[in-house]
Amino acid sequence: MEYWLGVATLVGIYMIAVLGVSILCGFTGMFSMGHAGFMAIGAYTSALLTKILPIPIFAGVLAGMLTASLVGMIISYPTLKLRDDYFIIVTLGIGEAIKLIIQNATSITGGARGLADIPKGPNVVHVWLLVVITVIVLKSFIHSRHGRNCIAVREEELAAQSVGINVFRYKMEAMVISCALCGLSGGLLGHYMHYLQPNMFTMVKSDELVIMVILGGRGSLTGSILAGLLLLPLPELLRFGGAEEWRMVLYGFLVVMVILFRPSGIMGTRELTLQDVKTFFRRLPRKSGKEARSIDRKE
Amino acid sequence: MENSAYALEIRDASKRFGGIVATDHVSVKVKKRQVFGIIGPNGAGKTTLFNMITGVYSPTEGDILLDGCSIVGKLPYEIACSGVARTFQNIRLFGELSVYENVHIAYQKNMTYNLLEGILKTKKYQEEEAECAKRCKEALEDMGLWEMREHMAGNLPYGMQRRLEIVRALATSPKVLLLDEPAAGMNEEESADLAEIIKGISKKYQDITILVIDHHMDVIMRVCDEITVINFGRQLATGKPWEIQNNQEVIDAYLGVGD
Numbered sequence: 385m386e387y388w389l390g391v392a393t394l395v396g397i398y399m400i401a402v403l404g405v406s407i408l409c410g411f412t413g414m415f416s417m418g419h420a421g422f423m424a425i426g427a428y429t430s431a432l433l434t435k436i437l438p439i440p441i442f443a444g445v446l447a448g449m450l451t452a453s454l455v456g457m458i459i460s461y462p463t464l465k466l467r468d469d470y471f472i473i474v475t476l477g478i479g480e481a482i483k484l485i486i487q488n489a490t491s492i493t494g495g496a497r498g499l500a501d502i503p504k505g506p507n508v509v510h511v512w513l514l515v516v517i518t519v520i521v522l523k524s525f526i527h528s529r530h531g532r533n534c535i536a537v538r539e540e541e542l543a544a545q546s547v548g549i550n551v552f553r554y555k556m557e558a559m560v561i562s563c564a565l566c567g568l569s570g571g572l573l574g575h576y577m578h579y580l581q582p583n584m585f586t587m588v589k590s591d592e593l594v595i596m597v598i599l600g601g602r603g604s605l606t607g608s609i610l611a612g613l614l615l616l617p618l619p620e621l622l623r624f625g626g627a628e629e630w631r632m633v634l635y636g637f638l639v640v641m642v643i644l645f646r647p648s649g650i651m652g653t654r655e656l657t658l659q660d661v662k663t664f665f666r667r668l669p670r671k672s673g674k675e676a677r678s679i680d681r682k683e
Numbered sequence: 684m685e686n687s688a689y690a691l692e693i694r695d696a697s698k699r700f701g702g703i704v705a706t707d708h709v710s711v712k713v714k715k716r717q718v719f720g721i722i723g724p725n726g727a728g729k730t731t732l733f734n735m736i737t738g739v740y741s742p743t744e745g746d747i748l749l750d751g752c753s754i755v756g757k758l759p760y761e762i763a764c765s766g767v768a769r770t771f772q773n774i775r776l777f778g779e780l781s782v783y784e785n786v787h788i789a790y791q792k793n794m795t796y797n798l799l800e801g802i803l804k805t806k807k808y809q810e811e812e813a814e815c816a817k818r819c820k821e822a823l824e825d826m827g828l829w830e831m832r833e834h835m836a837g838n839l840p841y842g843m844q845r846r847l848e849i850v851r852a853l854a855t856s857p858k859v860l861l862l863d864e865p866a867a868g869m870n871e872e873e874s875a876d877l878a879e880i881i882k883g884i885s886k887k888y889q890d891i892t893i894l895v896i897d898h899h900m901d902v903i904m905r906v907c908d909e910i911t912v913i914n915f916g917r918q919l920a921t922g923k924p925w926e927i928q929n930n931q932e933v934i935d936a937y938l939g940v941g942d
Contacts, residue, residue, distance in 0.1 A: 521802055528801025528808065529791040536788045539777035546737060546771075547855050548763035548792035557798070603779075653779055 404565025413538030418479025426567025452567025601649030687751030778837030
């Protein structure tokens with residue numbers, strides 16, 4: 385039981401990061417391959433602060449969030465004007481750079497040996513409470529003019545400008561929100577694991593975050609959550625069969641499947657509503673072919 | 684600066700891309716509340732002119748004044764915020780969003796609540812959103828698109844997409860509306876409808892100034908108060924519709940010169 389609670393906690397922690405990346409990649413349309421780096425910033429900031437200073441864990445996590453968003457903001461200035469593909473390359477570099485800096489600042493971070501004895505804090509309830517708050521805040525964000533402007537930027541940049549949307553500003557807003565959430569996720573991870581190591585924040589981690597957003601459907605919060613719930617527990621589940629190293633193969637396979645059969649992801653740009661769930665279960669016993677279509681949208 | 688009599692003034696604007704001259708010393712004065720037509724053969728530089736007005740390009744030479752103030756060097760969104768709205772020759776809707784959302788997003792230019800107020804859904808947020816919903820409904824009903832509000836913009840029939848672009852541009856409450864080939868690809872009946880729509884807009888929105896680019900002479904001649912003709916980036920003539928129709932240089936440009 386305790387083991388499964390642990391899995392649930394980890395899923396919740398990573399879920400926050402997935403939600404952050406969902407705002408940037410899914411809603412604003414900018415792909416980042418370096419958001420594990422911002423998780424690392426949040427994690428190490430919070431861990432080091434709470435280790436050195438007599439401050440509560442929640443203050444440390446908050447500081448980690450702020451540092452991650454600040455770094456995100458500074459990095460955004462020169463990079464947000466780049467075209468999509470160049471932005472991906474830059475974020476990839478940034479993510480790796482952050483990891484390498486942490487790895488080589490041995491005297492502060494413990495380098496590759498890792499940082500141990502981090503004050504232990506969040507449990508499964510705290511984490512999932514934060515997930516719920518995050519979802520509520522993000523939902524309001526998307527339904528405000530700020531969120532809608534981000535979506536407009538994703539859809540058609542030139543048209544967005546022509547209706548008076550400051551494209552740069554809204555890209556920045558999305559970037560800062562996603563960095564803050566990744567920082568939060570990283571901070572929680574450190575305090576939960578009790579231990580940090582630079583290899584927890586590799587490019588593979590960044591890719592996973594993006595993959596989940598794509599699988600869930602770009603522009604759907606519930607899609608990201610569904611994909612997260614599906615994929616995040618996977619490493620733990622596969623551990624039993626000793627098949628852990630097959631995880632990335634499975635990820636790759638899933639992505640190819642989605643690209644082939646459902647290019648817009650599980651949910652597309654739709655949100656899953658309570659009504660959808662009801663319809664789904666009502667139709668389930670009758671015909672198995674129809675329920676897929678009930679969620680489906682004309683494409 | 685005192686209010687100018689002209690809504691839009693283009694002074695000697697040129698745009699060169701390397702050695703190619705897209706527009707060559709074009710000067711246009713558009714009076715307030717006028718419907719002003721810009722015509723010319725393909726590649727004449729009409730869209731380049733629009734792109735300069737909206738800040739997508741900045742002119743190599745010359746000046747562009749909106750209400751007496753220069754807008755050269757401003758960013759596209761800043762120019763949009765100071766009251767210039769446009770439609771695009773190759774339609775640029777927010778394709779995966781619904782018809783309603785397209786208009787809603789454009790209307791948001793008039794909203795002022797900040798990020799925190801949006802997340803907390805304060806009273807200001809609620810009021811502004813309610814006002815917006817009302818205005819969007821009106822705008823869509825005006826153009827007969829209200830029934831289609833749930834449809835994805837990218838799936839609309841072509842003529843409706845064009846109309847939606849106009850609604851979206853109008854939703855920003857512009858002072859100057861630029862229509863880039865609104866009748867492109869339309870048959871005679873549709874373009875006659877469009878002419879009525881343009882006339883309707885200029886009647887309904889008292890302060891609006893409209894610039895239209897088009898090839899459909901019937902549309903242009905019907906709706907425009909004044910017309911300028913551009914060919915190979917050079918301005919051939921400016922005048923009332925009947926003056927343009929009888930201008931020998933314009934006729935030569937369109938029909939070719941006999942030997």
